[in-house]
Amino acid sequence: MHNINEKLLNKIITTAYGDGSIADKISIYAKVITNGEIRKVFFEYRKTKRTIHTMKHFEMDPSFDLKLSEKLTKSKGSHIPLFAELYLLFIEKPYVPSTAILLITAAIVGNLLFKSPVQQITYKERFTKAEITEANAQAKFALALVGDVLVQTKKEVAAEIMIKQVAEPINEGLIIINNLLN
Amino acid sequence: MKSIKFNYLIKNYKKDIYNFSFYLVKNKMDAEDITQEVMIKIWENMDNFKFSSAKVWIIRTTRNLCIDLLRKRKIYTNNEVEIDEQFEDEFFDNSSSNNPLKILESQSLSDKIKLAIQNLPENLRTIFVLYEINELKYKEIAQTLDIPINSVKVYLLRARRMLQEDLKNYA
Numbered sequence: 612m613h614n615i616n617e618k619l620l621n622k623i624i625t626t627a628y629g630d631g632s633i634a635d636k637i638s639i640y641a642k643v644i645t646n647g648e649i650r651k652v653f654f655e656y657r658k659t660k661r662t663i664h665t666m667k668h669f670e671m672d673p674s675f676d677l678k679l680s681e682k683l684t685k686s687k688g689s690h691i692p693l694f695a696e697l698y699l700l701f702i703e704k705p706y707v708p709s710t711a712i713l714l715i716t717a718a719i720v721g722n723l724l725f726k727s728p729v730q731q732i733t734y735k736e737r738f739t740k741a742e743i744t745e746a747n748a749q750a751k752f753a754l755a756l757v758g759d760v761l762v763q764t765k766k767e768v769a770a771e772i773m774i775k776q777v778a779e780p781i782n783e784g785l786i787i788i789n790n791l792l793n
Numbered sequence: 794m795k796s797i798k799f800n801y802l803i804k805n806y807k808k809d810i811y812n813f814s815f816y817l818v819k820n821k822m823d824a825e826d827i828t829q830e831v832m833i834k835i836w837e838n839m840d841n842f843k844f845s846s847a848k849v850w851i852i853r854t855t856r857n858l859c860i861d862l863l864r865k866r867k868i869y870t871n872n873e874v875e876i877d878e879q880f881e882d883e884f885f886d887n888s889s890s891n892n893p894l895k896i897l898e899s900q901s902l903s904d905k906i907k908l909a910i911q912n913l914p915e916n917l918r919t920i921f922v923l924y925e926i927n928e929l930k931y932k933e934i935a936q937t938l939d940i941p942i943n944s945v946k947v948y949l950l951r952a953r954r955m956l957q958e959d960l961k962n963y964a
Binding site: 620621624625628655656658659660662663664666667668669671672675678679682683 | 807
């Protein structure tokens with residue numbers, strides 16, 4: 612490790628563990644690509660870091676919650692209510708979420724089954740024939756107006772913008788390039 | 794309300810307390826005892842408990858209990874090499890030989906790392922476990938241990954280097 616000094620090694624370690632500044636990261640990555648020794652050190656630390664973050668740590672005894680509950684009950688001056696004891700007993704067990712899901716499902720199904728039917732009123736029952744005809748005519752008029760605006764805009768784009776703003780500058784540019792090449 | 798708060802804290806910090814104390818005291822039974830003791834302390838202090846500083850308080854209490862225990866057991870020495878009970882359970886059985894070299898060879902990298910972490914001096918081990926395993930931030934570690942943030946960074950760097958050096962011995 613003769614060409615890796617203290618400062619560089621510290622940077623390699625912090626970068627490998629993902630803590631380095633952006634500038635440090637860039638300089639270290641560049642060195643990792645070009646220098647085999649630095650690459651080796653960097654990947655050793657990186658491997659350790661990845662293993663630490665993915666490895667399973669120590670598992671608790673499954674009876675821990677029960678022991679804790681007993682100890683808490685016995686401990687001086689502390690009395691755990693029945694609710695807490697039950698919760699402790701079932702904590703992290705699948706009973707709580709599954710019971711909650713069951714209750715929610717029952718509530719939804721019950722609501723759907725016993726829901727009183729709402730009277731559906733169609734638009735034909737709410738409006739007269741004359742009103743509907745007039746609304747149709749107004750809608751057609753509004754759509755025609757929008758159509759006109761769109762057609763006019765299309766013509767304007769084709770005539771004004773495409774020719775004056777786009778085609779002409781391109782032509783001028785091509786002429787300049789031609790002149791330069793000639 | 795008290796029990797709901799308490800259960801919330803248990804659910805969120807139980808594993809963190811257990812893992813942290815296991816790495817510090819290197820023993821399953823003691824780690825469980827400490828975890829239980831911390832839980833009881835939380836319960837006893839629930840009325841004055843501030844949720845905003847719960848994490849720092851819990852980790853600090855855990856560490857203090859671990860240090861007390863280590864002092865009592867007189868194993869509070871730096872660079873001590875121990876094989877904890879869990880490793881003993883895993884690797885020492887009647888059929889296999891009791892050759893420590895063979896046992897080490899059969900361990901995976903994660904087991905080697907766990908051992909190497911436990912071999913770190915207490916101050917470095919604490920910071921390393923809190924940052925890398927319990928995922929506390931620099932600021933939280935500094936508050937827990939009552940040291941400057943820069944010291945946390947320096948100790949963490951030393952711990953990482955020492956851990957890597959130690960892993961070479963297992964290679």
